[in-house]
Structures are given as C-alpha cells and as structure tokens.
Amino acid sequence: MNLExxxxxxxxxxxxxxxxxxxxxxxxxxxxxxxxxxxxCLGLPGALPVFNRDxxxxxxxxxxxxxxxxxxxxxxxxxxxxxxxxxxxYQISQFEHPLNRAGFVRIKDERGKERSIGITRxxxxxxxxxxxxxxxxxxxxxxDLNRCGxxxxxxVTEPDLRTPDEAYRFLVAVKEILQYTEVSECSMEKxxxxxxxxxxxxxxxxxxxxxxxEVKNLNSFxxxxxxxxxxxxxxxxxxxxxxxxxxxxxxxDVSKNATVxxxxxxSAHDYRYFPDPDLVPIELSPQEIDGIRETLPELPEERRDxxxxxxxxxxxxxxxLCSSHKIARYFEDSARGYKRPKKIANWIHTxxxxxxxxxxxxxxxxxxxxxxxxxxxxxxxxxxxxxxxAKAVFDEMAASGETAAEVVERKGMRQLSDREEIVxxxxxxxxxxxxxxxxxxxxxxxxxxxxxxxxxKRTGGKANPKxxxxxxxxxxxxxxxxxxx
Amino acid sequence: MKIDGKTxxxxxELSQLYLSAGxxxxxxxxxxxxxxxxxxxxxLDLEDVEPTSHTLGYSNVMRDDIAKESFDVxxxxxxxxRWEKGHIVVPRVV
Numbered sequence: 001m002n003l004e005x006x007x008x009x010x011x012x013x014x015x016x017x018x019x020x021x022x023x024x025x026x027x028x029x030x031x032x033x034x035x036x037x038x039x040x041c042l043g044l045p046g047a048l049p050v051f052n053r054d055x056x057x058x059x060x061x062x063x064x065x066x067x068x069x070x071x072x073x074x075x076x077x078x079x080x081x082x083x084x085x086x087x088x089x090y091q092i093s094q095f096e097h098p099l100n101r102a103g104f105v106r107i108k109d110e111r112g113k114e115r116s117i118g119i120t121r122x123x124x125x126x127x128x129x130x131x132x133x134x135x136x137x138x139x140x141x142x143x144d145l146n147r148c149g150x151x152x153x154x155x156v157t158e159p160d161l162r163t164p165d166e167a168y169r170f171l172v173a174v175k176e177i178l179q180y181t182e183v184s185e186c187s188m189e190k191x192x193x194x195x196x197x198x199x200x201x202x203x204x205x206x207x208x209x210x211x212x213x214e215v216k217n218l219n220s221f222x223x224x225x226x227x228x229x230x231x232x233x234x235x236x237x238x239x240x241x242x243x244x245x246x247x248x249x250x251x252x253d254v255s256k257n258a259t260v261x262x263x264x265x266x267s268a269h270d271y272r273y274f275p276d277p278d279l280v281p282i283e284l285s286p287q288e289i290d291g292i293r294e295t296l297p298e299l300p301e302e303r304r305d306x307x308x309x310x311x312x313x314x315x316x317x318x319x320x321l322c323s324s325h326k327i328a329r330y331f332e333d334s335a336r337g338y339k340r341p342k343k344i345a346n347w348i349h350t351x352x353x354x355x356x357x358x359x360x361x362x363x364x365x366x367x368x369x370x371x372x373x374x375x376x377x378x379x380x381x382x383x384x385x386x387x388x389x390a391k392a393v394f395d396e397m398a399a400s401g402e403t404a405a406e407v408v409e410r411k412g413m414r415q416l417s418d419r420e421e422i423v424x425x426x427x428x429x430x431x432x433x434x435x436x437x438x439x440x441x442x443x444x445x446x447x448x449x450x451x452x453x454x455x456x457k458r459t460g461g462k463a464n465p466k467x468x469x470x471x472x473x474x475x476x477x478x479x480x481x482x483x484x485x
Numbered sequence: 486m487k488i489d490g491k492t493x494x495x496x497x498e499l500s501q502l503y504l505s506a507g508x509x510x511x512x513x514x515x516x517x518x519x520x521x522x523x524x525x526x527x528x529l530d531l532e533d534v535e536p537t538s539h540t541l542g543y544s545n546v547m548r549d550d551i552a553k554e555s556f557d558v559x560x561x562x563x564x565x566x567r568w569e570k571g572h573i574v575v576p577r578v579v
Contacts, residue, residue: 017550024553033571034561042556042564054550082501084575133577142572145561270499275539283544 001240002204005232006212007161007197009224011174013153013184014127014192015058020149021126022049022092022279027151029190033144041149043088048278051076055151056099056282058183059124060292062153063100065181065299066119066174070289074099076124076279079271084143085129093154095273098123099282105177106301107169117170118158125152147191153183159198159209164228171195171221176300180325188220195224201235210235211245215252215259227252230259303328311341320349326363333370338377347373351391355398367401368394376404384408388461419471422455422463426471429454440476448472488516 020027023040039047063070077095103119127150132142155174161167175193178184186193195218200210213231218224231250238245250259298306300322307328308318321331331348335341352373356363368376376397380390385408396407429451430437440447455468493513497504504512558571567574 019550019552024548024551025555026552032558034573035555035558037556037561039556042561044564050546050548052550053547056547080499082499084573084578131578132572137577139577140567140569140574141577142569142574144572270495272499277539280539280541280543280546 003201003236003239004204005162005164005199005201005228006159006209007163007167007199007228008159009155009157009161009167009170009198010196011155011157011171012127012194012196013062013155013178013186015055015062015151015153016182016184016192017052017054017058017151019052021052021055021124021151022149025149031146033146036146037148041087042145049092049276051279051282052151055124057292058151059099059122059153060284060289061181061296062155062178062183063103063122064289064293064296065177065183066100066103066105066122066155068100068103068119068122070100070284071097072284072286073097074123074282074284076276077273078276079125079273081271083128084141085131085145085148087129087145087148091126091128092276092279093125093273094123096275097281105170105173107166107173109169110163110165115160115166117160117166120156120158122153122155125154126150127152164225164232167197167228168221168225171224173300175221176325180297180300180303182297191219194219195221197224197228197231199228199231199235201232201239210239211247213245213247213259214249216249216262218252223252223254226257227259230257234259300325307332311335311345313342313345317342317345317349320353321345324363330363330366330370334373336370336374338374340377344373344377347377351394355395359398366398368397372397372403379404379408383464386461386465419467422459422467423471423475425455425458425463426468426475429458430472430475437476448476451476488513488520492516 014027017027019025020036020041023038025036025038025041028036040049060070074094075097076092078090079093079095080090082089098121100122101120103122104116105119106114106116109115127147129143129145129148132144134140134142157170161170175186178186178193184192196214196216197218198212198214200212202208202210213235215227215231218227230252235245249262251262252258253260303325304318304322307313307321308315313321320327322328327348330352331341331345334348335344338344352363352366352368355361355368356366359366373394376390376394379385379393380387385393393404393407393411396402396411397404400407402410433451433454436447436450440451451472452465452468455463455472456465490509490513493504493509493516496516497509497512561573562568565573
C-alpha cells in the first residue's frame, strides 16, 4: 500500500494595527495584564463594537498579496462557544461572507519544481484572551484579556500540500509575503502567527480523502514540520495495521515530539454562526480595492527578479539579500548611487550578517546604517584604508556607533601612502632579513611574500600594499647588496 | 423541528449548563413554544425575499485606528469573580 499525505493549513496572523478590531484599546505587546481592556473587549452588556478601518485595509492588502479575490460584500458573524478567554461567549469572525476568497501562493518543492498552493479564504476575526495555567495541575487558570479583540486574519488553504517540507516552504513564503506587505510582523515569539494543520492519508492516486486529524496550536514552523512527520508515521502505522481512524483534534507536545489527543469534549463544537447584528456589512467598490492595490509594495518574487537584474547579482546573492524584506531594503539603501553594488552585496552576506549574529541585533537597529556602510566603501575606494583595515573599521563602527571617518581618525587607522615613510620601513626589512633577501635574489620568488608581510607587520597593517610592492621590487632589483645608511 | 430530551441535553452541553431533570422538562416546554411560533412564521411565502441580516441599511461604519484610554485595571478587578496577581482567576480549564 502506497500512502500519500494530504495537508491543509489554517494560519492565524495578527494584523499590526495600533488598536483592536472593534474598540480603541491599544494592541501594544507586553503591557501589564488586563490593562488594555474596555467595555467592548470585556463584553460588558450594552457595549457596541465599531470596526477599525485599518484592519480592513490590511486585510485587503494581505488578500491581494495572496492573490485572492476581494469580496465586494462581507459580513461579520458570531461564532458561539463558551470558554473563559472569551468574555462575550462568542468570537466575532466571518463565516458565509469572508473578506477574501480563492487565492494562491507559489512555492518551489524539494526538487525545485514550482507548485501553486490554493487559498480557500482569508477572513477577518478577533483574537481571544490569553490563559495561563497554574504550575500546580490542580491549581486554577489565570486570564489576561489584553489580547481579546486583537485583529486576526485567518488564512485557510486548500488541501494542496503533500509533504511536511512543502508545508514548511509554504509557511515561509506566506510569512515573507505578509512581512513584505507590512500587514504583520509575524513574530512567532509574540504569538503573532499561529498554525493549525489538518492531515490525512490516502492511497496514492485516490481522489477521496482519508479521515483527517487536526493538530492545533503550533507555535513554530519547525514544530509544524515535526508534528506532520509524527502524524504521517502514526496514521500510516494505524492504517497498515487495519485500524479505523476517527476524526480527532490533537495537540503537539514539544517535550515528547509527538501529538496527543485533546479531550474529545473540546472537539464537540457546534458554533451556531449567525450574522452579528451589532455590526454592519462591509461593501467595497472596485475603485476602493484598486486604491488599496496601489499602496501594495513590491512582493518577494518581483523584488528578487528586479534586484538580480538591476544590480547584476547571482541567485545566491539574491537569496541571501531577500531572505527578509529588511535586509533587502538595507542592501538597496546602501547600494544607492554606489557603482559596485556586488561588493556591497558580498559585504552584507559576510560581514553584516556576522555582526548581526554576534550582536543579536535586528538590521533596523544596527549601528552601521546603509548610508554609513556606503561611506565606508567610499573611504576604502579612495585609498584611505585597505580592505583588510576596512573590516576592523566596520567592527568598530558596529560597536561604537561612529562613522567610518570618525573611527579612522580616532584609531589612527589611515592607510600609510607616504612613500618616504614606507621606504624607510622597506629598507629596514631588507637589512634585517639579509638571508631571505639573498634567497629572493637567487630566484626564490616566494621569499617576496615574506618580505611584504614583514613590512605590513611593522606598519601595523597600515601601509598601502601597492606602494609596498613597488618599493620592495625597486629596492631588491636596483640595488644589489644591502644598502648601508 | 422536533425538540426532544437529546436536543435539550446537547444545547445545554454547548451552553455549559447543568440542568436537573425538572429543569430539562421546563426548558423543553419553552423551546417547543418558541419553535411552534417560528413554525407560524415559516408558513409565509418568502420565495422572492432576500434574507435580512441587517435592518439598518447602512454599511462601512468604521472608526480611525487611534488608541484611546482603556479601563483602569481596578475596574477590571472589581468586575472579576476572583482576582490574583493582576489576573482574573477561574477554575482550571485544561
């Protein structure tokens, strides 16, 4: 029996507005618990929700970036269920009339083949509060309602994914699109992107689906992959041993690297959706949708193609530079008006990446701004410092927040280009290494490198290498024997 | 729609209500009465009528994304059935 997996995802993304979906409470992260609350998000009797226009705008932007059809008419519905993190006992969501339908995202599979993954819908809804459970398993649960009412976009895919790796690639692509369009930071640490997966197995080539299992609350893409790998193994073992699967909701247990069944009661839902009478429908004209389309920034695929062509870079350069929209922007800002962008690209994926890793900093808060990086290159090109010294200058800039010129001045790192000064050192080296000098003169050309190294050592790496080469050659060929001063 | 004991128990479970046998019978009586009334409305011929989800005739009522002052946390504390370490406390749910 040859089994294949059928995978669909539900992705919840927090849209980065300043205030909640239906009230004016702040969405700021890390506030004192329960301080971002008001009658609307606490569900107090008589409180009425008013929709945030930026949530709509960002929802449409995300829909357009995910190649969806934006619906001209959409309606909020109440999804009814009882849980302590939901004070109204219903979540405002969209059901029959979602904002976005029928989109797709293109990815490359393991073999580099292009695949189009369908998006069924991407609708707006509000988040629930956060529950924290006491360490004592018999202890109570604590509720923080700051998250209650935060704006979410729920992206539901078609069952188009076939392997855990494909699911991973798809998530990376979606995250990149949402970050490029700046509708969400997608910080997994802050819980701004959460994934539920649906997975079933069937005999390869069959059209009918097997019995699906849902795995909830996966907080990293790596865990999505692990949970899927585990589920595929578990389900195939059950199917091969002739057992019948029942539809289940499961949780991924990171410590066991396994999925475990949630209590069956949790899955006994019947949400009794109905249109929310407190909220009016949303109507969008083609002109309004086009207006939002015009504000869309360049999307990852387009940007990769353009950067490659415009700056004459390799696929590898582009892959590294466009791994995040912030790095891509840093590169373009640095390369602006600079004639050798490839040099800057190389520097970013070696020196800048290393410095960011070492300092644990985000590129946006990095002390070496794009303008400062370009200035460093200009100083290097002007012969003030050598490429080797430039690395040291760069490290200083990253640590102290100074400009390249300031570092060069303070540390006296200016390249030594004064022939008079260098000539003295060259002569001293020749004098002190008579044996090596003789070897060179008798044809051992390798000895030359040693002599250059000695000159550089004595000048603290500051001598202009070109001048050192010239002078050494001159002194070694023109004057047989060690000159006596 | 027929309302039987099973329906009552299902709706009670969804609502997280624990009903005694007497209360179940009472609820059944109420729900049957409500649905009987709905059955009268169902006799109307609504073939050509669009479903009404809103009676106001408005759309796109929205506000700007500007933060306003939230509750003083003391108010939330007063509203909470139990309060500890800045959180609302409820019986354990998992």
